[in-house]
Amino acid sequence: MTSYISLPMYAANIDQRLRIIAGKCTNCSIIVYPQRLVCKCCGGKNFDLTPLSGLGELYTFSVLHGGGAPSEFDYEQKMTGDVLCGIVDLFEGPRVMARLADIDSSQLKIGLKLEAVIRRLYDQEGILRYGVKFVPETL
Numbered sequence: 001m002t003s004y005i006s007l008p009m010y011a012a013n014i015d016q017r018l019r020i021i022a023g024k025c026t027n028c029s030i031i032v033y034p035q036r037l038v039c040k041c042c043g044g045k046n047f048d049l050t051p052l053s054g055l056g057e058l059y060t061f062s063v064l065h066g067g068g069a070p071s072e073f074d075y076e077q078k079m080t081g082d083v084l085c086g087i088v089d090l091f092e093g094p095r096v097m098a099r100l101a102d103i104d105s106s107q108l109k110i111g112l113k114l115e116a117v118i119r120r121l122y123d124q125e126g127i128l129r130y131g132v133k134f135v136p137e138t139l
């Protein structure tokens with residue numbers, strides 16, 4: 001497993017990632033986050049931007065213990081211990097893979113209500129990368 005994203009790829013859609021804005025296919029109406037160049041369902045290439053609530057539910061998860069995480073997480077893993085990863089079903093429909101935070105691994109359970117927050121992800125190529133992590137819902 002790696003989380004490597006080239007700097008051009010990271011920069012290409014950083015605004016949508018940090019503002020949690022999805023693409024809604026103008027042909028079939030599926031909502032995709034993060035937006036892709038081509039719709040995975042119909043092959044359409046036109047999307048409207050649609051903001052997401054950031055709310056979702058934990059579909060499944062994985063706990064990466066020491067040595068099992070990509071090297072870009074070494075610093076964080078030394079600080080926090082395990083690296084928590086999840087697949088989250090967003091309220092609006094997209095299913096995304098993301099990091100989990102502000103929760104102990106023993107408290108993770110399928111169906112847990114989550115909300116998106118913007119957090120530091122890691123330092124890569126000398127640049128701090130920020131992105132979405134999911135934390136237990138506080139509403």
Ligand SMILES: [Zn+2]
Nearest residue numbers: 025028039042
């Ligand atoms: Zn489509």
